[in-house]
Amino acid sequence: MSAALLAYVPTEDVGMIVAAYTLVGVAGAGLAWRVLRKGRRLTRRVPKEEWPWT
Amino acid sequence: MIWRTARLVAAKDLRIEWRSRVALAQVLPFAIVTLTLFAFALNPAGGLLRAATPGLYWVTILLILVLAAQRAFVVETADGALDALRLSGLPPAGIFLGKAWALAVQLWLLEAVLAVGVIVLYDPTGKIAGTGPAFSWTVERAVLLVIAGLAATPGLAAVGTLHGALAAGSRARDTLLPLLVLPIVVPALLGGVRTFEAVLALNKRSASEGWPWVGLLLGFSLVAVVVGTLAFGPLIEEDPS
Amino acid sequence: MTSSRTGTGTGATRVLGLATLAMFVALLAFGLFNSPADAVQRDSVRILYLHVPAAEMAYVAFIVAAVSSAAYLWKRTRSRAWDRVANASVELGVVFTGITLATGMMWGRISWGVYWDWADARLVSTLLLFVMFLGYLAVRRLDGNDDQRARRSAVVCLVAILDVPLVHYSVEWFQTTHPVSSLETPGAIDGTFRFLHFWGLVTFLLGYVWLMMHANRIAMLEDKVAGEDLAVAIAERQREGVVPGATHGTAGVAG
Numbered sequence: 131m132s133a134a135l136l137a138y139v140p141t142e143d144v145g146m147i148v149a150a151y152t153l154v155g156v157a158g159a160g161l162a163w164r165v166l167r168k169g170r171r172l173t174r175r176v177p178k179e180e181w182p183w184t
Numbered sequence: 185m186i187w188r189t190a191r192l193v194a195a196k197d198l199r200i201e202w203r204s205r206v207a208l209a210q211v212l213p214f215a216i217v218t219l220t221l222f223a224f225a226l227n228p229a230g231g232l233l234r235a236a237t238p239g240l241y242w243v244t245i246l247l248i249l250v251l252a253a254q255r256a257f258v259v260e261t262a263d264g265a266l267d268a269l270r271l272s273g274l275p276p277a278g279i280f281l282g283k284a285w286a287l288a289v290q291l292w293l294l295e296a297v298l299a300v301g302v303i304v305l306y307d308p309t310g311k312i313a314g315t316g317p318a319f320s321w322t323v324e325r326a327v328l329l330v331i332a333g334l335a336a337t338p339g340l341a342a343v344g345t346l347h348g349a350l351a352a353g354s355r356a357r358d359t360l361l362p363l364l365v366l367p368i369v370v371p372a373l374l375g376g377v378r379t380f381e382a383v384l385a386l387n388k389r390s391a392s393e394g395w396p397w398v399g400l401l402l403g404f405s406l407v408a409v410v411v412g413t414l415a416f417g418p419l420i421e422e423d424p425s
Numbered sequence: 426m427t428s429s430r431t432g433t434g435t436g437a438t439r440v441l442g443l444a445t446l447a448m449f450v451a452l453l454a455f456g457l458f459n460s461p462a463d464a465v466q467r468d469s470v471r472i473l474y475l476h477v478p479a480a481e482m483a484y485v486a487f488i489v490a491a492v493s494s495a496a497y498l499w500k501r502t503r504s505r506a507w508d509r510v511a512n513a514s515v516e517l518g519v520v521f522t523g524i525t526l527a528t529g530m531m532w533g534r535i536s537w538g539v540y541w542d543w544a545d546a547r548l549v550s551t552l553l554l555f556v557m558f559l560g561y562l563a564v565r566r567l568d569g570n571d572d573q574r575a576r577r578s579a580v581v582c583l584v585a586i587l588d589v590p591l592v593h594y595s596v597e598w599f600q601t602t603h604p605v606s607s608l609e610t611p612g613a614i615d616g617t618f619r620f621l622h623f624w625g626l627v628t629f630l631l632g633y634v635w636l637m638m639h640a641n642r643i644a645m646l647e648d649k650v651a652g653e654d655l656a657v658a659i660a661e662r663q664r665e666g667v668v669p670g671a672t673h674g675t676a677g678v679a680g
Binding site for chain 3: 346350351354355356360363364367368370371374375378400403404407411415418419421
């Protein structure tokens with residue numbers, strides 16, 4: 131990693147800041163996983179010709 | 185037509201309530217028990233109970249509101265009475281205003297009894313604890329207390345009626361209604377508490393400081409009644425079959 | 426990437442999803458490493474790059490839900506499509522509100538020294554907004570047919586949206602010692618903040634659109650499957666001769 135990219139690294143309250151970014155990442159990933167899994171399960175039950183969006 | 189319907193529905197509901205005595209025999213005792221528990225929880229000798237009187241009073245009113253709103257639609261769903269009312273062709277706005285009015289009348293009575301209760305039991309003038317401010321009842325204080333109750337209650341009744349209808353007949357009603365109603369009536373809680381504080385001269389408030397809060401209570405009631413009247417129609421309209 | 430056999434993805438959503446992912450990774454890099462600490466807020470400003478866009482997206486999601494709910498309640502525009510949009514949007518709005526509250530509390534712990542401040546009207550009204558829409562999600566689970574559920578939840582959504590300004594205003598008035606929101610202090614808004622705020626907002630917006638598209642497709646499929654299941658069940662009963670005259674459909678059958 132270049133020095134420029136690491137020019138500024140948080141020095142105070144790192145734990146809290148990392149926790150905030152982790153929370154958002156996990157929430158986003160969780161939502162995405164949930165819709166993709168649901169979609170996969172449902173599309174298996176309905177023939178492709180009948181998918182309403184195609 | 186709307187007003188006539190409202191009068192008829194309100195009269196019907198109040199007659200049922202009067203005959204069954206649920207408000208008198210169950211809701212009121214529940215309120216008294218709640219006040220007693222608060223008195224145990226907040227040591228009266230320390231002056232804490234006195235300072236918390238307005239908040240405890242209004243929280244108790246909100247708990248009563250939830251119970252009474254549930255009750256108002258138990259009588260409707262029991263024998264499919266709500267369906268009958270809906271199919272009767274009466275204007276939904278009239279049904280809503282009638283049920284809300286009946287609920288408001290019950291709340292007003294309970295509020296009056298409870299107000300006397302806390303004033304007598306909670307030592308709001310601080311005489312026992314010896315922590316009271318210079319306080320004596322004046323006409324303005326008494327009027328302010330009464331007006332605050334009069335102003336807040338139509339809004340509370342409208343919110344309770346709308347959500348009572350919404351949850352009516354569903355199995356989850358008893359747990360759902362408090363979750364829906366309580367966050368919405370927060371403005372009434374804040375206005376009611378501040379007005380009562382002004383009445384009791386708590387936190388160095390003078391009685392005249394209460395009047396703007398009565399304005400908030402009136403505004404809340406106005407919004408709640410208008411929104412409830414408009415929303416009730418779509419809520420109970422006949423299901424397409 | 427070629428189209429897979431199953432799943433609610435299409436070319437458009439795949440592009441959208443990958444763009445969201447890439448932008449979030451960039452946001453991580455910018456927010457955690459490549460941006461200097463703010464002069465006033467210092468490192469705590471890094472949380473605001475998430476907090477502020479999340480709060481704004483929560484508003485967007487709830488406004489979309491409110492408009493859809495109103496469109497459902499209005500008879501001339503009534504359609505299942507509005508109900509699907511409202512439901513999906515509220516679900517995402519609740520998540521955004523949750524993120525707003527959580528990151529706000531983390532930021533408050535650093536800046537104010539406490540997680541929560543009851544004197545801040547914005548905090549309190551956001552919390553009540555969160556609770557009201559949890560109530561909405563509970564109403565979605567009530568028994569009843571599709572139309573009933575849609576009407577009930579639309580009413581709850583509109584009432585909640587209308588009540589929030591009233592709550593905010595009364596809390597603000599209630600707390601006479603209201604602190605000036607730190608977000609509004611001039612030092613906090615500089616070029617870096619503006620850029621990263623915009624970046625975060627676009628990232629969250631793309632993620633919102635991506636999730637909405639998938640959720641909407643799922644809801645359409647669910648309607649279809651539920652309708653077919655019901656039709657199959659009725660046909661079976663009829664064959665058994667249990668329901669000889671079951672001729673009229675139920676409101677739950679979509680199409």
